[in-house]
Amino acid sequence: MIQHLLYIKRLNKHFGGNVAVADVSFSVEEKQIFGLIGPNGAGKTTLFNCITGFYPVTSGDIIFDNQRLNKRRPDEICHLGMARTWQRVKPLGSLTVLENVMIGAFSITSAVGEAEKMAIEQLNIVGLSDYATKPAGSLPIGLKKKLELARVLATHPKMLLLDEICGGLNHTETDTILDIIRSVRNKGTTIVFIEHDMKAVTSICDRIVVLNSGEKLAEGTPEEITNNPDVIAAYLGGGHHA
Ligand SMILES: Nc1ncnc2c1ncn2[C@@H]1O[C@H](COP(=O)(O)OP(=O)(O)OP(=O)(O)O)[C@@H](O)[C@H]1O
Ligand SMILES: [Mg+2]
Known part of the structure:
Protein backbone atom coordinates (compact mmCIF):
# COMPACT_ATOMS: atom_id res chain seq x y z
CA MET A 1 0.00 0.00 0.00
CA ILE A 2 1.19 3.52 -0.77
CA GLN A 3 2.28 5.40 2.33
CA HIS A 4 0.67 8.82 2.62
CA LEU A 5 2.32 11.35 4.90
CA LEU A 6 -0.66 13.72 5.03
CA TYR A 7 -4.38 13.02 4.93
CA ILE A 8 -6.92 15.85 4.70
CA LYS A 9 -10.35 14.38 5.38
CA ARG A 10 -13.58 16.31 4.73
CA LEU A 11 -12.05 19.51 6.06
CA ASN A 12 -14.29 22.52 6.63
CA LYS A 13 -13.30 25.98 7.79
CA HIS A 14 -15.95 28.65 8.28
CA PHE A 15 -15.41 32.30 9.22
CA GLY A 16 -18.88 33.21 10.44
CA GLY A 17 -21.05 32.70 7.37
CA ASN A 18 -18.05 32.65 5.00
CA VAL A 19 -17.11 29.08 4.03
CA ALA A 20 -13.38 29.35 3.26
CA VAL A 21 -12.75 25.58 2.99
CA ALA A 22 -15.68 23.31 2.07
CA ASP A 23 -15.45 19.56 2.60
CA VAL A 24 -11.98 19.21 1.09
CA SER A 25 -10.25 15.80 1.06
CA PHE A 26 -6.94 14.75 -0.47
CA SER A 27 -3.77 12.97 0.58
CA VAL A 28 -0.10 13.55 -0.08
CA GLU A 29 2.38 10.72 -0.61
CA GLU A 30 5.83 10.73 0.91
CA LYS A 31 8.39 12.58 -1.24
CA GLN A 32 5.74 14.04 -3.51
CA ILE A 33 5.72 17.64 -4.67
CA PHE A 34 2.02 18.33 -4.38
CA GLY A 35 0.53 21.49 -5.91
CA ASN A 49 -3.36 27.79 8.40
CA CYS A 50 -5.60 24.89 9.46
CA ILE A 51 -2.95 22.22 8.79
CA THR A 52 -0.28 24.10 10.75
CA GLY A 53 -2.52 24.85 13.74
CA PHE A 54 -2.93 28.61 13.25
CA TYR A 55 -6.70 28.27 12.70
CA PRO A 56 -8.94 25.74 14.47
CA VAL A 57 -10.88 23.66 11.93
CA THR A 58 -14.68 23.79 11.85
CA SER A 59 -14.85 20.05 11.10
CA GLY A 60 -12.89 17.26 9.46
CA ASP A 61 -9.54 15.63 10.15
CA ILE A 62 -5.89 16.35 9.45
CA ILE A 63 -3.62 13.32 9.86
CA PHE A 64 0.13 13.86 9.52
CA ASP A 65 2.65 11.05 9.95
CA ASN A 66 -0.05 8.96 11.70
CA GLN A 67 -0.87 11.75 14.16
CA ARG A 68 -4.09 13.75 14.29
CA LEU A 69 -3.20 17.45 14.10
CA ASN A 70 -6.59 18.94 14.98
CA LYS A 71 -6.35 21.01 18.18
CA ARG A 72 -2.54 20.91 18.31
CA ARG A 73 -0.58 24.15 18.63
CA PRO A 74 1.63 25.46 15.78
CA ASP A 75 4.83 24.78 17.77
CA GLU A 76 3.75 21.16 18.47
CA ILE A 77 3.01 20.66 14.78
CA CYS A 78 6.42 22.11 13.90
CA HIS A 79 8.05 19.60 16.28
CA LEU A 80 6.24 16.77 14.49
CA GLY A 81 8.15 17.75 11.34
CA MET A 82 5.79 20.10 9.52
CA ALA A 83 7.14 23.50 8.44
CA ARG A 84 5.52 26.29 6.44
CA THR A 85 6.49 29.50 4.73
CA TRP A 86 4.30 32.63 4.73
CA GLN A 87 2.73 34.23 1.67
CA ARG A 88 3.90 37.60 3.00
CA VAL A 89 7.42 36.91 4.21
CA LYS A 90 8.18 38.57 7.52
CA PRO A 91 11.77 38.05 8.66
CA LEU A 92 12.85 39.74 11.88
CA GLY A 93 14.32 42.72 10.03
CA SER A 94 16.77 43.94 12.67
CA LEU A 95 18.31 40.49 13.16
CA THR A 96 20.90 39.24 10.69
CA VAL A 97 20.13 36.75 7.95
CA LEU A 98 22.06 34.08 9.89
CA GLU A 99 20.17 34.82 13.12
CA ASN A 100 16.81 34.51 11.34
CA VAL A 101 17.79 31.04 10.11
CA MET A 102 19.11 30.11 13.59
CA ILE A 103 15.59 30.75 14.93
CA GLY A 104 14.43 27.90 12.67
CA ALA A 105 17.28 25.69 13.89
CA PHE A 106 16.40 26.40 17.54
CA SER A 107 13.23 24.39 17.03
CA ILE A 108 15.36 21.24 16.95
CA THR A 109 18.38 22.20 19.08
CA SER A 110 18.94 24.52 22.03
CA ALA A 111 22.74 24.62 21.57
CA VAL A 112 23.78 27.94 20.00
CA GLY A 113 26.86 26.56 18.24
CA GLU A 114 24.88 23.70 16.76
CA ALA A 115 22.08 26.06 15.62
CA GLU A 116 24.65 28.31 13.96
CA LYS A 117 26.24 25.35 12.16
CA MET A 118 22.84 24.18 10.92
CA ALA A 119 21.90 27.70 9.83
CA ILE A 120 25.14 28.16 7.87
CA GLU A 121 24.47 24.84 6.12
CA GLN A 122 21.00 26.04 5.02
CA LEU A 123 22.35 29.43 3.88
CA ASN A 124 24.77 27.51 1.64
CA ILE A 125 21.92 25.42 0.22
CA VAL A 126 19.82 28.47 -0.75
CA GLY A 127 22.85 30.52 -1.86
CA LEU A 128 22.69 33.23 0.83
CA SER A 129 26.05 32.66 2.55
CA ASP A 130 27.40 36.04 1.40
CA TYR A 131 24.52 37.79 3.18
CA ALA A 132 24.83 35.99 6.55
CA THR A 133 25.78 39.10 8.55
CA LYS A 134 23.42 41.54 6.78
CA PRO A 135 20.24 42.71 8.52
CA ALA A 136 17.38 40.58 7.13
CA GLY A 137 15.27 43.70 6.58
CA SER A 138 17.76 45.01 4.03
CA LEU A 139 17.30 42.12 1.59
CA PRO A 140 15.31 42.57 -1.64
CA ILE A 141 12.21 40.37 -2.01
CA GLY A 142 13.98 37.67 -4.07
CA LEU A 143 16.52 37.10 -1.30
CA LYS A 144 13.89 37.38 1.46
CA LYS A 145 12.12 34.42 -0.16
CA LYS A 146 15.37 32.43 -0.09
CA LEU A 147 15.82 33.40 3.55
CA GLU A 148 12.27 32.19 4.26
CA LEU A 149 13.17 28.86 2.65
CA ALA A 150 16.42 28.57 4.64
CA ARG A 151 14.57 29.34 7.89
CA VAL A 152 12.10 26.49 7.42
CA LEU A 153 14.70 24.06 6.06
CA ALA A 154 16.68 24.61 9.26
CA THR A 155 13.86 22.87 11.16
CA HIS A 156 14.68 19.70 9.11
CA PRO A 157 11.02 19.16 8.22
CA LYS A 158 9.47 15.92 6.96
CA MET A 159 6.92 18.06 5.17
CA LEU A 160 7.25 21.59 3.86
CA LEU A 161 4.23 23.77 3.02
CA LEU A 162 5.24 26.57 0.64
CA ASP A 163 2.78 29.47 0.27
CA GLU A 164 3.66 31.35 -2.93
CA ILE A 165 7.40 31.07 -2.34
CA CYS A 166 7.89 32.21 -5.98
CA GLY A 167 5.39 35.10 -5.69
CA GLY A 168 6.91 38.41 -6.84
CA LEU A 169 10.02 36.74 -8.28
CA ASN A 170 11.32 36.97 -11.85
CA HIS A 171 11.86 33.89 -14.04
CA THR A 172 15.52 33.44 -13.10
CA GLU A 173 14.78 33.74 -9.37
CA THR A 174 11.83 31.37 -9.74
CA ASP A 175 13.97 28.77 -11.53
CA THR A 176 16.58 28.96 -8.76
CA ILE A 177 13.92 28.40 -6.09
CA LEU A 178 12.42 25.49 -8.09
CA ASP A 179 15.87 23.85 -8.29
CA ILE A 180 16.28 24.20 -4.52
CA ILE A 181 12.82 22.67 -3.96
CA ARG A 182 13.66 19.72 -6.23
CA SER A 183 16.89 19.03 -4.36
CA VAL A 184 15.10 19.29 -0.99
CA ARG A 185 12.58 16.72 -2.21
CA ASN A 186 15.33 14.48 -3.55
CA LYS A 187 16.79 14.40 -0.05
CA GLY A 188 13.45 13.05 1.23
CA THR A 189 11.23 16.01 2.20
CA THR A 190 7.59 16.01 1.07
CA ILE A 191 6.37 19.33 -0.31
CA VAL A 192 2.99 21.02 -0.72
CA PHE A 193 3.33 23.97 -3.06
CA ILE A 194 0.82 26.85 -3.43
CA GLU A 195 1.58 28.89 -6.55
CA HIS A 196 -0.20 30.92 -9.24
CA ASP A 197 2.57 30.60 -11.86
CA MET A 198 1.29 27.59 -13.84
CA LYS A 199 4.60 27.08 -15.62
CA ALA A 200 6.27 26.65 -12.23
CA VAL A 201 3.44 24.45 -10.92
CA THR A 202 3.33 22.09 -13.89
CA SER A 203 7.11 21.83 -14.12
CA ILE A 204 7.60 20.82 -10.49
CA CYS A 205 4.44 19.10 -9.20
CA ASP A 206 3.73 15.37 -9.31
CA ARG A 207 0.08 15.92 -8.48
CA ILE A 208 -2.21 18.93 -8.14
CA VAL A 209 -5.43 19.81 -6.31
CA VAL A 210 -7.48 22.77 -7.55
CA LEU A 211 -9.56 24.72 -5.04
CA ASN A 212 -12.34 27.07 -6.10
CA SER A 213 -14.50 28.99 -3.62
CA GLY A 214 -13.26 26.65 -0.88
CA GLU A 215 -14.25 23.47 -2.71
CA LYS A 216 -12.04 20.90 -4.40
CA LEU A 217 -12.69 21.41 -8.10
CA ALA A 218 -10.25 18.82 -9.47
CA GLU A 219 -7.28 16.60 -8.64
CA GLY A 220 -4.76 14.94 -10.94
CA THR A 221 -1.43 15.07 -12.72
CA PRO A 222 -0.29 18.42 -14.20
CA GLU A 223 -1.41 17.20 -17.61
CA GLU A 224 -4.86 16.18 -16.36
CA ILE A 225 -5.30 19.52 -14.59
CA THR A 226 -4.22 21.74 -17.49
CA ASN A 227 -6.62 19.86 -19.82
CA ASN A 228 -9.57 19.80 -17.40
CA PRO A 229 -12.42 21.96 -18.81
CA ASP A 230 -13.75 22.86 -15.33
CA VAL A 231 -10.30 24.06 -14.27
CA ILE A 232 -9.86 26.04 -17.47
CA ALA A 233 -13.25 27.70 -16.98
CA ALA A 234 -12.75 28.53 -13.29
CA TYR A 235 -9.06 29.37 -13.21
CA LEU A 236 -6.81 28.83 -16.19
CA GLY A 237 -8.99 30.71 -18.65
CA GLY A 238 -7.41 33.96 -17.46
CA GLY A 239 -8.68 36.94 -15.54
CA HIS A 240 -7.14 35.97 -12.20
CA HIS A 241 -4.40 37.93 -10.53
CA ALA A 242 -1.49 36.56 -8.56
N1 LIG B 1 -8.73 35.30 9.40
C1 LIG B 1 -9.77 35.35 8.55
N2 LIG B 1 -10.98 35.85 8.92
C2 LIG B 1 -12.02 35.90 8.08
N3 LIG B 1 -11.98 35.45 6.81
C3 LIG B 1 -10.83 34.94 6.37
C4 LIG B 1 -9.65 34.87 7.20
N4 LIG B 1 -8.65 34.30 6.47
C5 LIG B 1 -9.15 34.05 5.26
N5 LIG B 1 -10.46 34.43 5.19
C6 LIG B 1 -11.35 34.28 4.04
O1 LIG B 1 -11.22 32.95 3.56
C7 LIG B 1 -11.30 32.93 2.14
C8 LIG B 1 -10.08 32.24 1.57
O2 LIG B 1 -8.94 33.07 1.75
P1 LIG B 1 -7.46 32.54 1.53
O3 LIG B 1 -6.54 33.61 1.99
O4 LIG B 1 -7.33 31.20 2.15
O5 LIG B 1 -7.39 32.40 -0.06
P2 LIG B 1 -6.16 32.03 -1.00
O6 LIG B 1 -6.62 30.90 -1.86
O7 LIG B 1 -4.93 31.84 -0.21
O8 LIG B 1 -6.05 33.33 -1.93
P3 LIG B 1 -4.75 34.08 -2.56
O9 LIG B 1 -4.43 33.34 -3.83
O10 LIG B 1 -5.24 35.46 -2.85
O11 LIG B 1 -3.66 34.06 -1.55
C9 LIG B 1 -11.46 34.37 1.67
O12 LIG B 1 -12.84 34.61 1.48
C10 LIG B 1 -10.92 35.16 2.85
O13 LIG B 1 -11.52 36.42 2.93
MG1 LIG C 1 -3.12 32.77 -0.13
Missing part, protein backbone atom coordinates in the same frame (compact mmCIF):
# COMPACT_ATOMS: atom_id res chain seq x y z
CA LEU A 36 -2.37 23.48 -4.45
CA ILE A 37 -3.78 25.99 -6.92
CA GLY A 38 -6.91 28.08 -7.47
CA PRO A 39 -8.13 31.66 -7.82
CA ASN A 40 -7.56 34.38 -5.21
CA GLY A 41 -9.70 33.67 -2.15
CA ALA A 42 -10.07 29.96 -3.03
CA GLY A 43 -8.97 28.92 0.47
CA LYS A 44 -5.39 27.81 -0.17
CA THR A 45 -3.71 29.81 2.61
CA THR A 46 -6.61 29.05 4.96
CA LEU A 47 -5.99 25.34 4.38
CA PHE A 48 -2.31 25.81 5.31
Whole structure:
Protein backbone atom coordinates (compact mmCIF):
# COMPACT_ATOMS: atom_id res chain seq x y z
CA MET A 1 0.00 0.00 0.00
CA ILE A 2 1.19 3.52 -0.77
CA GLN A 3 2.28 5.40 2.33
CA HIS A 4 0.67 8.82 2.62
CA LEU A 5 2.32 11.35 4.90
CA LEU A 6 -0.66 13.72 5.03
CA TYR A 7 -4.38 13.02 4.93
CA ILE A 8 -6.92 15.85 4.70
CA LYS A 9 -10.35 14.38 5.38
CA ARG A 10 -13.58 16.31 4.73
CA LEU A 11 -12.05 19.51 6.06
CA ASN A 12 -14.29 22.52 6.63
CA LYS A 13 -13.30 25.98 7.79
CA HIS A 14 -15.95 28.65 8.28
CA PHE A 15 -15.41 32.30 9.22
CA GLY A 16 -18.88 33.21 10.44
CA GLY A 17 -21.05 32.70 7.37
CA ASN A 18 -18.05 32.65 5.00
CA VAL A 19 -17.11 29.08 4.03
CA ALA A 20 -13.38 29.35 3.26
CA VAL A 21 -12.75 25.58 2.99
CA ALA A 22 -15.68 23.31 2.07
CA ASP A 23 -15.45 19.56 2.60
CA VAL A 24 -11.98 19.21 1.09
CA SER A 25 -10.25 15.80 1.06
CA PHE A 26 -6.94 14.75 -0.47
CA SER A 27 -3.77 12.97 0.58
CA VAL A 28 -0.10 13.55 -0.08
CA GLU A 29 2.38 10.72 -0.61
CA GLU A 30 5.83 10.73 0.91
CA LYS A 31 8.39 12.58 -1.24
CA GLN A 32 5.74 14.04 -3.51
CA ILE A 33 5.72 17.64 -4.67
CA PHE A 34 2.02 18.33 -4.38
CA GLY A 35 0.53 21.49 -5.91
CA LEU A 36 -2.37 23.48 -4.45
CA ILE A 37 -3.78 25.99 -6.92
CA GLY A 38 -6.91 28.08 -7.47
CA PRO A 39 -8.13 31.66 -7.82
CA ASN A 40 -7.56 34.38 -5.21
CA GLY A 41 -9.70 33.67 -2.15
CA ALA A 42 -10.07 29.96 -3.03
CA GLY A 43 -8.97 28.92 0.47
CA LYS A 44 -5.39 27.81 -0.17
CA THR A 45 -3.71 29.81 2.61
CA THR A 46 -6.61 29.05 4.96
CA LEU A 47 -5.99 25.34 4.38
CA PHE A 48 -2.31 25.81 5.31
CA ASN A 49 -3.36 27.79 8.40
CA CYS A 50 -5.60 24.89 9.46
CA ILE A 51 -2.95 22.22 8.79
CA THR A 52 -0.28 24.10 10.75
CA GLY A 53 -2.52 24.85 13.74
CA PHE A 54 -2.93 28.61 13.25
CA TYR A 55 -6.70 28.27 12.70
CA PRO A 56 -8.94 25.74 14.47
CA VAL A 57 -10.88 23.66 11.93
CA THR A 58 -14.68 23.79 11.85
CA SER A 59 -14.85 20.05 11.10
CA GLY A 60 -12.89 17.26 9.46
CA ASP A 61 -9.54 15.63 10.15
CA ILE A 62 -5.89 16.35 9.45
CA ILE A 63 -3.62 13.32 9.86
CA PHE A 64 0.13 13.86 9.52
CA ASP A 65 2.65 11.05 9.95
CA ASN A 66 -0.05 8.96 11.70
CA GLN A 67 -0.87 11.75 14.16
CA ARG A 68 -4.09 13.75 14.29
CA LEU A 69 -3.20 17.45 14.10
CA ASN A 70 -6.59 18.94 14.98
CA LYS A 71 -6.35 21.01 18.18
CA ARG A 72 -2.54 20.91 18.31
CA ARG A 73 -0.58 24.15 18.63
CA PRO A 74 1.63 25.46 15.78
CA ASP A 75 4.83 24.78 17.77
CA GLU A 76 3.75 21.16 18.47
CA ILE A 77 3.01 20.66 14.78
CA CYS A 78 6.42 22.11 13.90
CA HIS A 79 8.05 19.60 16.28
CA LEU A 80 6.24 16.77 14.49
CA GLY A 81 8.15 17.75 11.34
CA MET A 82 5.79 20.10 9.52
CA ALA A 83 7.14 23.50 8.44
CA ARG A 84 5.52 26.29 6.44
CA THR A 85 6.49 29.50 4.73
CA TRP A 86 4.30 32.63 4.73
CA GLN A 87 2.73 34.23 1.67
CA ARG A 88 3.90 37.60 3.00
CA VAL A 89 7.42 36.91 4.21
CA LYS A 90 8.18 38.57 7.52
CA PRO A 91 11.77 38.05 8.66
CA LEU A 92 12.85 39.74 11.88
CA GLY A 93 14.32 42.72 10.03
CA SER A 94 16.77 43.94 12.67
CA LEU A 95 18.31 40.49 13.16
CA THR A 96 20.90 39.24 10.69
CA VAL A 97 20.13 36.75 7.95
CA LEU A 98 22.06 34.08 9.89
CA GLU A 99 20.17 34.82 13.12
CA ASN A 100 16.81 34.51 11.34
CA VAL A 101 17.79 31.04 10.11
CA MET A 102 19.11 30.11 13.59
CA ILE A 103 15.59 30.75 14.93
CA GLY A 104 14.43 27.90 12.67
CA ALA A 105 17.28 25.69 13.89
CA PHE A 106 16.40 26.40 17.54
CA SER A 107 13.23 24.39 17.03
CA ILE A 108 15.36 21.24 16.95
CA THR A 109 18.38 22.20 19.08
CA SER A 110 18.94 24.52 22.03
CA ALA A 111 22.74 24.62 21.57
CA VAL A 112 23.78 27.94 20.00
CA GLY A 113 26.86 26.56 18.24
CA GLU A 114 24.88 23.70 16.76
CA ALA A 115 22.08 26.06 15.62
CA GLU A 116 24.65 28.31 13.96
CA LYS A 117 26.24 25.35 12.16
CA MET A 118 22.84 24.18 10.92
CA ALA A 119 21.90 27.70 9.83
CA ILE A 120 25.14 28.16 7.87
CA GLU A 121 24.47 24.84 6.12
CA GLN A 122 21.00 26.04 5.02
CA LEU A 123 22.35 29.43 3.88
CA ASN A 124 24.77 27.51 1.64
CA ILE A 125 21.92 25.42 0.22
CA VAL A 126 19.82 28.47 -0.75
CA GLY A 127 22.85 30.52 -1.86
CA LEU A 128 22.69 33.23 0.83
CA SER A 129 26.05 32.66 2.55
CA ASP A 130 27.40 36.04 1.40
CA TYR A 131 24.52 37.79 3.18
CA ALA A 132 24.83 35.99 6.55
CA THR A 133 25.78 39.10 8.55
CA LYS A 134 23.42 41.54 6.78
CA PRO A 135 20.24 42.71 8.52
CA ALA A 136 17.38 40.58 7.13
CA GLY A 137 15.27 43.70 6.58
CA SER A 138 17.76 45.01 4.03
CA LEU A 139 17.30 42.12 1.59
CA PRO A 140 15.31 42.57 -1.64
CA ILE A 141 12.21 40.37 -2.01
CA GLY A 142 13.98 37.67 -4.07
CA LEU A 143 16.52 37.10 -1.30
CA LYS A 144 13.89 37.38 1.46
CA LYS A 145 12.12 34.42 -0.16
CA LYS A 146 15.37 32.43 -0.09
CA LEU A 147 15.82 33.40 3.55
CA GLU A 148 12.27 32.19 4.26
CA LEU A 149 13.17 28.86 2.65
CA ALA A 150 16.42 28.57 4.64
CA ARG A 151 14.57 29.34 7.89
CA VAL A 152 12.10 26.49 7.42
CA LEU A 153 14.70 24.06 6.06
CA ALA A 154 16.68 24.61 9.26
CA THR A 155 13.86 22.87 11.16
CA HIS A 156 14.68 19.70 9.11
CA PRO A 157 11.02 19.16 8.22
CA LYS A 158 9.47 15.92 6.96
CA MET A 159 6.92 18.06 5.17
CA LEU A 160 7.25 21.59 3.86
CA LEU A 161 4.23 23.77 3.02
CA LEU A 162 5.24 26.57 0.64
CA ASP A 163 2.78 29.47 0.27
CA GLU A 164 3.66 31.35 -2.93
CA ILE A 165 7.40 31.07 -2.34
CA CYS A 166 7.89 32.21 -5.98
CA GLY A 167 5.39 35.10 -5.69
CA GLY A 168 6.91 38.41 -6.84
CA LEU A 169 10.02 36.74 -8.28
CA ASN A 170 11.32 36.97 -11.85
CA HIS A 171 11.86 33.89 -14.04
CA THR A 172 15.52 33.44 -13.10
CA GLU A 173 14.78 33.74 -9.37
CA THR A 174 11.83 31.37 -9.74
CA ASP A 175 13.97 28.77 -11.53
CA THR A 176 16.58 28.96 -8.76
CA ILE A 177 13.92 28.40 -6.09
CA LEU A 178 12.42 25.49 -8.09
CA ASP A 179 15.87 23.85 -8.29
CA ILE A 180 16.28 24.20 -4.52
CA ILE A 181 12.82 22.67 -3.96
CA ARG A 182 13.66 19.72 -6.23
CA SER A 183 16.89 19.03 -4.36
CA VAL A 184 15.10 19.29 -0.99
CA ARG A 185 12.58 16.72 -2.21
CA ASN A 186 15.33 14.48 -3.55
CA LYS A 187 16.79 14.40 -0.05
CA GLY A 188 13.45 13.05 1.23
CA THR A 189 11.23 16.01 2.20
CA THR A 190 7.59 16.01 1.07
CA ILE A 191 6.37 19.33 -0.31
CA VAL A 192 2.99 21.02 -0.72
CA PHE A 193 3.33 23.97 -3.06
CA ILE A 194 0.82 26.85 -3.43
CA GLU A 195 1.58 28.89 -6.55
CA HIS A 196 -0.20 30.92 -9.24
CA ASP A 197 2.57 30.60 -11.86
CA MET A 198 1.29 27.59 -13.84
CA LYS A 199 4.60 27.08 -15.62
CA ALA A 200 6.27 26.65 -12.23
CA VAL A 201 3.44 24.45 -10.92
CA THR A 202 3.33 22.09 -13.89
CA SER A 203 7.11 21.83 -14.12
CA ILE A 204 7.60 20.82 -10.49
CA CYS A 205 4.44 19.10 -9.20
CA ASP A 206 3.73 15.37 -9.31
CA ARG A 207 0.08 15.92 -8.48
CA ILE A 208 -2.21 18.93 -8.14
CA VAL A 209 -5.43 19.81 -6.31
CA VAL A 210 -7.48 22.77 -7.55
CA LEU A 211 -9.56 24.72 -5.04
CA ASN A 212 -12.34 27.07 -6.10
CA SER A 213 -14.50 28.99 -3.62
CA GLY A 214 -13.26 26.65 -0.88
CA GLU A 215 -14.25 23.47 -2.71
CA LYS A 216 -12.04 20.90 -4.40
CA LEU A 217 -12.69 21.41 -8.10
CA ALA A 218 -10.25 18.82 -9.47
CA GLU A 219 -7.28 16.60 -8.64
CA GLY A 220 -4.76 14.94 -10.94
CA THR A 221 -1.43 15.07 -12.72
CA PRO A 222 -0.29 18.42 -14.20
CA GLU A 223 -1.41 17.20 -17.61
CA GLU A 224 -4.86 16.18 -16.36
CA ILE A 225 -5.30 19.52 -14.59
CA THR A 226 -4.22 21.74 -17.49
CA ASN A 227 -6.62 19.86 -19.82
CA ASN A 228 -9.57 19.80 -17.40
CA PRO A 229 -12.42 21.96 -18.81
CA ASP A 230 -13.75 22.86 -15.33
CA VAL A 231 -10.30 24.06 -14.27
CA ILE A 232 -9.86 26.04 -17.47
CA ALA A 233 -13.25 27.70 -16.98
CA ALA A 234 -12.75 28.53 -13.29
CA TYR A 235 -9.06 29.37 -13.21
CA LEU A 236 -6.81 28.83 -16.19
CA GLY A 237 -8.99 30.71 -18.65
CA GLY A 238 -7.41 33.96 -17.46
CA GLY A 239 -8.68 36.94 -15.54
CA HIS A 240 -7.14 35.97 -12.20
CA HIS A 241 -4.40 37.93 -10.53
CA ALA A 242 -1.49 36.56 -8.56
N1 LIG B 1 -8.73 35.30 9.40
C1 LIG B 1 -9.77 35.35 8.55
N2 LIG B 1 -10.98 35.85 8.92
C2 LIG B 1 -12.02 35.90 8.08
N3 LIG B 1 -11.98 35.45 6.81
C3 LIG B 1 -10.83 34.94 6.37
C4 LIG B 1 -9.65 34.87 7.20
N4 LIG B 1 -8.65 34.30 6.47
C5 LIG B 1 -9.15 34.05 5.26
N5 LIG B 1 -10.46 34.43 5.19
C6 LIG B 1 -11.35 34.28 4.04
O1 LIG B 1 -11.22 32.95 3.56
C7 LIG B 1 -11.30 32.93 2.14
C8 LIG B 1 -10.08 32.24 1.57
O2 LIG B 1 -8.94 33.07 1.75
P1 LIG B 1 -7.46 32.54 1.53
O3 LIG B 1 -6.54 33.61 1.99
O4 LIG B 1 -7.33 31.20 2.15
O5 LIG B 1 -7.39 32.40 -0.06
P2 LIG B 1 -6.16 32.03 -1.00
O6 LIG B 1 -6.62 30.90 -1.86
O7 LIG B 1 -4.93 31.84 -0.21
O8 LIG B 1 -6.05 33.33 -1.93
P3 LIG B 1 -4.75 34.08 -2.56
O9 LIG B 1 -4.43 33.34 -3.83
O10 LIG B 1 -5.24 35.46 -2.85
O11 LIG B 1 -3.66 34.06 -1.55
C9 LIG B 1 -11.46 34.37 1.67
O12 LIG B 1 -12.84 34.61 1.48
C10 LIG B 1 -10.92 35.16 2.85
O13 LIG B 1 -11.52 36.42 2.93
MG1 LIG C 1 -3.12 32.77 -0.13
